[in-house]
Structure formats: C-alpha cells, structure tokens
Amino acid sequence: MSGEVQAGAVLGGLAEQEQREGARIPIQKPRRRRIGLGDWLLPAYTIIAFVFLLIPIVYTFVFSFNDSIKSNISWRGFTFDKWLNVCRVEGGAVCEAFGNSVVIGLTATVIATTLGTMIAIALVRYRFRARSAISLLLFLPMATPEVVLGAGLAAQFLAVGVPKDMTTIILAHTMFCISFVVVTVKARVASLDPALEEAGRDLYASPAQVFWRVTFPLLTPGILAAALLSFALSFDDFIITNFNSGSTSTFPKYVYISASRGIPAEANVIASAVFLFALVLVIGAQVSRAARAKRLAKLG
Amino acid sequence: MAFAAFATAEAQPQAPKKKSRIALFLLLPGIAYLVLFFLAPLISLVLTSLQAPREFGDIGQFDYAFNWQNYVTVIQQYLPHIARSFGYALAATVLALLFSYPLAYFIGVKARRWPLLQSLMLVLVIAPFFISFLLRTLAWKQILSDESIIISSLKALSLMAPDAHFTGTPFAVIFGLTYNFIPFMTLPLYTTLERLDTRYLEAGSDLYANPFTVFRKITVPLSMPGIVAGTLLTFIPAAGDYVNASRDFLGGPDTQMMGNVIEANFLVLLNYPAAAALSIILMAAILVLVGIYVKRSGTEDLL
Numbered sequence: 001m002s003g004e005v006q007a008g009a010v011l012g013g014l015a016e017q018e019q020r021e022g023a024r025i026p027i028q029k030p031r032r033r034r035i036g037l038g039d040w041l042l043p044a045y046t047i048i049a050f051v052f053l054l055i056p057i058v059y060t061f062v063f064s065f066n067d068s069i070k071s072n073i074s075w076r077g078f079t080f081d082k083w084l085n086v087c088r089v090e091g092g093a094v095c096e097a098f099g100n101s102v103v104i105g106l107t108a109t110v111i112a113t114t115l116g117t118m119i120a121i122a123l124v125r126y127r128f129r130a131r132s133a134i135s136l137l138l139f140l141p142m143a144t145p146e147v148v149l150g151a152g153l154a155a156q157f158l159a160v161g162v163p164k165d166m167t168t169i170i171l172a173h174t175m176f177c178i179s180f181v182v183v184t185v186k187a188r189v190a191s192l193d194p195a196l197e198e199a200g201r202d203l204y205a206s207p208a209q210v211f212w213r214v215t216f217p218l219l220t221p222g223i224l225a226a227a228l229l230s231f232a233l234s235f236d237d238f239i240i241t242n243f244n245s246g247s248t249s250t251f252p253k254y255v256y257i258s259a260s261r262g263i264p265a266e267a268n269v270i271a272s273a274v275f276l277f278a279l280v281l282v283i284g285a286q287v288s289r290a291a292r293a294k295r296l297a298k299l300g
Numbered sequence: 301m302a303f304a305a306f307a308t309a310e311a312q313p314q315a316p317k318k319k320s321r322i323a324l325f326l327l328l329p330g331i332a333y334l335v336l337f338f339l340a341p342l343i344s345l346v347l348t349s350l351q352a353p354r355e356f357g358d359i360g361q362f363d364y365a366f367n368w369q370n371y372v373t374v375i376q377q378y379l380p381h382i383a384r385s386f387g388y389a390l391a392a393t394v395l396a397l398l399f400s401y402p403l404a405y406f407i408g409v410k411a412r413r414w415p416l417l418q419s420l421m422l423v424l425v426i427a428p429f430f431i432s433f434l435l436r437t438l439a440w441k442q443i444l445s446d447e448s449i450i451i452s453s454l455k456a457l458s459l460m461a462p463d464a465h466f467t468g469t470p471f472a473v474i475f476g477l478t479y480n481f482i483p484f485m486t487l488p489l490y491t492t493l494e495r496l497d498t499r500y501l502e503a504g505s506d507l508y509a510n511p512f513t514v515f516r517k518i519t520v521p522l523s524m525p526g527i528v529a530g531t532l533l534t535f536i537p538a539a540g541d542y543v544n545a546s547r548d549f550l551g552g553p554d555t556q557m558m559g560n561v562i563e564a565n566f567l568v569l570l571n572y573p574a575a576a577a578l579s580i581i582l583m584a585a586i587l588v589l590v591g592i593y594v595k596r597s598g599t600e601d602l603l
Contacts, residue, residue, distance in 0.1 A: 046406045049399065050424050053482065056439035057431050063439075073442055115330035126323035134331060141338050143532070145540025145586065147559045148579045151566055152341030155348040155576055175337040178330055236433050238543065239559070243566065255434040259548035263438060271432045278430035279423070286419045 057275065064268035071262020082265040089266045097254035098270050104166060104250060105234040108173035113227045115174075116181025117219070123182070124189040141179045149176060150243030157244065164246030172244045173237060177230040184229060188222025232278070349576035360570030370577045378561050378578060385558040386585070388470065389539035392477035393485075396534050397527065399478065400485040404526070405519075407486075408493030425486050428479075437476055437549050441467055444475075468552030476544035484533040492526030493519075528597050536586055558582050 063072055067079040087095035119138070123131075141149065153172050157164060196218065200210040238252035245253060255267055352365035375382070407425070411418045428436060444451060444466045454460040466472050496519065504514040520527075542559025545551035551560075558578055566575035 042402060042406045042410060045402050046421070049403045050421070053424065053428055053479075055443065056436040056479075057427060059439040059443060060431055060435050073445075074447075115333055118326040119330040122323045122326035126320070126326075128320060128323050128327075134327065137331065137334050137339065141334070143536060143586075143590065145536055145559075145582060147540040147542065147562050148345070148583045149338070149341075151562055151575055151579045152345040153337065154566060155572060156341040156344040158572065159344050159348070171337055175334065178334060182330075232429060236429070238434060239541075242563065252432055252434050255432060255438070256543070256548075259434070259438060259546075263435070267435065271435045275427075275431045279427065282423055282426075282430075286423065290416070290419075 060268050061272045061275070064265055064272045066265050066268075068265045070264065072265040072268060073262060082269050086266050086269050089264045093249070094251075094254060094264065094266045094270060097249040097251045100166065100249055101235055101251040104169050104173060105231045107170045108177055108234045109227050109230040111170075111174045112177035112181050112230050113223060116178045116226060117185050117223055119178070120182045120185035120189050121215075121219075123186060138179050138182050141176055142183075146176075146237075146239040147243075150240040153240070154243040164244055164248075166245075166248045168244045168246070169241055169248060169250065172240050173234040176237075176240065177233055180229055180233060181226040184226035185219065185222045188219055192218055228281075235274075345576045345579055348572050349580050351573040351576075360572070362573055367573065370573045371581070374574050374577045375581070377574075378558070381556055381558050381561050382581065382585075384470075384545075384555065385539050385582070386589075388474050388477060388545070388555075388557060389535050389541075391474045392481065392538045393531050393535045395474065395478040396482050396485040397531060400482055400489055400530065404486050404489035404493050408490045409496055409498065412494075422490070425483055425490070428483060433480060434543060434549075437480065437544060440476060440479065441550055444472065467550055468547075468555070470555050472550040473545045473555045473557075476550040477538045477541060480541075480544065481534040481538055484537070485530040488529035488533060489523065489526040492523045496522055524597060528594065532590060532593075536590070539586060540582060 063075075064082060065078050065080065066072055066075055067077040067081065068074075069076070119134075122128075123134070150172070153168075153175070154164070157168055162168060192215070197210050197214050200214045201207075205213065236252060238250075238256060241250050241253055242256065251267075251270065255263060258264070258267070347364060348362075349370055350365060350367050351362035351370075352367040354361040354363050357363075403425075407418060407421045411421065442448065446452075446465055446467075451460065451466055455462050455464075460466075500518050500522070501514055504518050505511070509517065539557075540559050542557055542563055543549055545555050545557040545560055547553065551557075558581075562575045562578045562582070565571040565578070
C-alpha cells in the first residue's frame with residue numbers, strides 16, 4: 001500500500017517534472033537567448049566604456065615621461081628626467097602651485113569637515129525649528145553652478161574691499177565643501193545605533209566622554225570619507241578658484257593659464273603622482289574594508 | 301531595547317532646553333558660515349547686477365543703483381551664449397545618460413555575484429576624478445587634434461573632410477562636457493540599480509514580457525531616482541562650465557558658453573554688473589528648469 005503510494009508519488013513526480021521540462025522549453029528558449037546576448041554584449045560594452053574613460057589618464061601618464069623641451073604636445077622620446085626634476089621648470093612654478101593647492105585643500109578640509117560634521121549630528125539627533133530652511137541652505141550650494149558661486153563670492157569680496165589671496169580661496173573652498181560633508185556624515189550618523197551611546201551613559205560616562213569614546217570613533221569612517229571628498233573637491237577646483245584667487249597660483253589655475261602656451265611635462269608628472277597616490281589610497285581602503293567584513297563574518 | 305526607549309522618554313522632559321542649546325551650538329558655526337559666504341554673496345550678486353557705471357569713473361567702477369536694463373542688455377548681447385549653454389548641457393546630459401546606463405547596469409546588477417570586481421569597477425568609474433579635470437580635457441584636445449592619429453586616419457578614410465577640424469567645434473565641446481561629467485551620472489545610477497530587486501525582472505519575463513518591455517516598464521521606473529539625480533548632477537555643472545568651451549581647451553570662438561562670458565566680463569573686461577546679471581540669469585534658469593524637471597519626473601514616477 002505504502003509502497004504503491006510511494007511509487008505513484010515518485011512516478012507522479014517524475015511525470016510532473018517531465019511535464020514541466022516539456023512546458024519550459026518554449027519559454028526558456030527566448031530567455032536563454034536574451035541572457036546569452038547580455039552575457040557578452042554588456043561586458044564587452046563595459047570594457048570599451050572603461051577604455052574610453054581611462055584614455056586621457058593613460059595619455060597624461062605616458063606624456064609625463066616625454067622628453068619634451070617646452071610644450072608637451074608631440075612625443076620626443078622616453079625619459080625619467082621630468083619625474084626626477086619636477087621643480088626645476090620655470091623656477092619651480094609648478095611645484096609652488098602644487099604646494100598652494102595642498103595647503104588650501106588641507107585647510108579647507110579641516111574647517112569644512114569640522115563644521116559639516118557638527119551640522120550633520122545636529123540634523124539627525126535634534127528636532128528644531130527652521131529645519132527645512134537649513135536643509136535648503138545646505139542643498140543650494142550643491143545645486144548652484146560653480147560659476148555663480150565664484151562670481152558671487154568675488155562680487156562680495158569686491159564690495160567689502162577684501163584683497164584676493166590664498167585666504168579668500170580657502171574661504172571659498174570651505175563654503176562649497178560643507179554641504180558635501182554634511183551629506184556624507186549624515187548617512188553615517190543616521191545608521192548609528194543610539195543604544196550604544198545609551199550604554200555609555202548608563203555606565204556613568206560624561207557627555208564629553210560618550211562623544212569622544214563612543215560617538216566619534218563610530219563616526220570616523222564617515223568623517224574620513226567626507227574629508228577625502230572635501231580635499232579632492234578643493235584640490236581639483238578651478239572655476240571658483242579662478243574668481244577668488246587674485247595672483248595666487250593653484251595647480252588647476254597653473255594648468256589653465258599655461259594651456260595657451262603649452263603645459264610642461266612636469267605638470268603631467270604631478271598629476272600622475274597625485275593620481276597614483278589617490279588610487280593606492282582608495283584601493284587600500286577597499287581592501288581593508290573587505291578584510292574587516294571577512295573578519296566580522298568569521299566572528300559572527 | 302524597550303528599556304532604552306523608556307529611559308529616553310523619561311529623560312526628555314528634563315532637558316529640552318539643554319538639548320536645544322547643544323543643537324544651536326552644533327549648527328551655529330556652520331550655518332553662519334554658509335550665510336556669510338553663500339547667501340550674502342548671492343545677495344551681493346543681485347545688488348551688483350543692478351549697478352550703474354560711475355559718472356566720469358574708470359573702467360570697473362560702478363555705483364549701486366536700480367539699473368535693471370543691465371539684464372535686457374546682457375540678454376540681447378549674449379542670447380547665443382545662453383542658448384549654447386543650455387543646448388550643450390542638454391546634449392551632454394543625454395549622451396552621458398546613454399553612455400552610463402548600460403555601464404551602471406552591468407556594475408550594479410550583472411556584477412553582483414563578484415563583489416571584488418564590482419568595487420574595482422567603481423574605482424575605475426571614479427578614477428578620472430583623481431587626475432586634474434583640466435589636464436584630462438587637454439589630453440582629449442591633443443588626442444583629437446588635427447595632427448593626431450585618430451583624426452588623420454579618419455581623414456585618410458574620407459570619413460572626415462580633409463580641411464575639417466574636430467577641436468573648436470560644438471561637437472568637441474559637447475564631447476568634453478559628456479566625458480567630464482560621466483562619473484556624476486554613473487554613480488547615482490549605480491546606487492539605485494545596485495538595489496534593484498531582480499525578482500521583479502524575472503516576474504516580468506515570466507508574464508511573457510519581452511526584454512525591452514521589462515526594461516521599459518520595470519527597470520527604468522525603478523531606477524528613476526538615479527536617473528533624476530544623475531541628470532541633475534550632470535546638467536547643472538555642464539550648463540555653468542567654461543573650461544571645455546574655452547579656446548585653449550576644446551572650444552573655439554563660436555562655442556563660447558555663458559560661463560565664458562561671465563568669466564570674461566568679471567575678470568578681463570571688469571564689467572561686474574554684466575557678469576553678475578548673467579550669473580543671476582543662469583542660476584534662475586537652472587532653478588526653474590530643475591523645478592519643472594523634478595516635478596514632471598515625480599509625476600511620471602507615480603503613473
């Protein structure tokens with residue numbers, strides 16, 4: 001009895017499976033063809049797209065080894081000379097511009113990250129009036145074209161009579177970095193478990209201790225990401241800088257001004273070095289994040 | 301958990317005053333900074349745009365007035381530049397969307413099984429950010445110059461007229477704008493496509509929808525937030541850009557955009573009111589366009 005049922009069930013099951021397979025063929029055929037198309041077409045497109053995206057980077061890198069005399073347009077042969085003597089050209093103008101960019105970037109990053117992190121914590125943790133007005137004030141700088149931001153600040157400095165120098169560049173860069181810091185850190189604050197701070201308070205920590213021992217370490221990845229973003233935005237900014245720099249040179253401004261008479265290969269050296277440094281930094285961060293995730297998975 | 305909720309509920313009536321003081325302390329410096337260096341400059345820009353030239357004054361000397369004719373003058377004088385700014389920015393946005401969508405789809409949906417490949421490709425997408433924006437654009441100028449391999453071989457194959465140029469044309473400017481803002485398009489598209497639930501796509505094809513219908517009716521509507529964010533992040537900076545259209549980069553005398561004339565008026569001609577009026581027009585036009593766009597895409601999302 002039970003054997004019969006079992007056999008029947010098995011047979012029925014087989015028949016059902018056969019039936020399903022028979023029915024599946026006409027449906028699966030077009031689907032398989034679609035997946036087949038996507039299987040090679042999309043990856044091929046992706047490779048071509050990446051080649052396209054990377055062409056100017058490779059070009060800039062290759063031409064940093066060009067044995068050029070003044071302008072760096074045609075290929076004249078391979079040399080390490082430009083990498084070894086970056087600061088020699090034009091009395092060190094490239095290096096001075098680069099140094100200014102680093103100083104401006106670091107200063108603007110420190111100020112913007114501090115102010116932006118404070119705002120982000122307040123926005124997530126506290127309820128207050130004028131909340132939507134503040135959100136709008138934070139959103140608008142990101143939605144305003146850089147030309148308008150630059151011209152506006154320049155008009156104000158002109159009206160107040162402030163001479164344009166490195167300070168005005170730092171003030172300008174800090175302004176447009178704040179909003180990006182707020183957006184980046186806010187996400188991190190929102191994902192923070194309030195119970196952790198609660199636990200700190202329950203263990204008789206003072207508010208300052210709770211902040212520096214619990215909240216701040218948990219926010220660090222978000223704050224670091226915001227700082228990196230700020231520095232990158234500041235370092236590569238040209239449009240706002242151009243309106244507010246006076247005679248101070250920055251690396252992008254140097255490139256813009258020398259574009260008409262030809263960029264020396266030394267500029268390519270600096271740009272390539274910065275590129276490689278940033279690449280190592282980002283890949284390092286990715287690898288350490290992956291390693292941490294693996295460690296956490298092992299613990300869990 | 302319940303205990304924690306209880307504790308905060310009890311603690312709240314005790315310290316609302318102290319809490320609002322902390323919020324004020326956290327907000328005040330940053331907000332004051334933005335008021336001082338973002339809001340005040342915008343007001344300053346409006347005031348400058350209405351200035352009139354000083355009587356018997358030098359070049360670059362203006363007095364506060366209510367000279368609204370400045371706006372009429374700049375619109376009459378720079379109408380082609382205004383049209384070019386929005387035309388080029390629109391073209392670059394559409395091209396960047398067409399370029400980025402398949403790329404973001406591959407990274408966000410197809411490459412899900414390989415997280416390492418996924419993060420490597422994301423690094424490649426943002427890689428152009430690590431090298432100077434201006435040098436990238438100059439590299440394209442040299443790669444696509446008349447003497448370059450690409451252009452000379454196109455000419456040898458008669459695909460291009462022998463006396464034609466690529467750099468200095470509107471195509472070159474649109475090309476440069478597209479290239480430079482592709483990461484701004486790809487990243488938001490990736491973030492929405494990465495969360496796309498592929499079971500919806502399977503359900504669509506189980507219901508006999510062809511791949512195109514699945515894409516149009518499921519994938520696109522679900523990725524609408526990314527499309528809106530990406531197009532805004534591309535269109536706004538592209539409309540205000542003046543590096544690509546500059547003569548020393550990819551542009552020529554007939555490709556100048558609003559940014560170029562704002563720069564020229566402010567920094568070279570010292571005609572501050574004209575530059576300020578153009579800036580206000582640019583910003584107002586962008587705000588209106590963005591408002592309409594967000595509203596329309598929002599309603600389309602609901603339909």
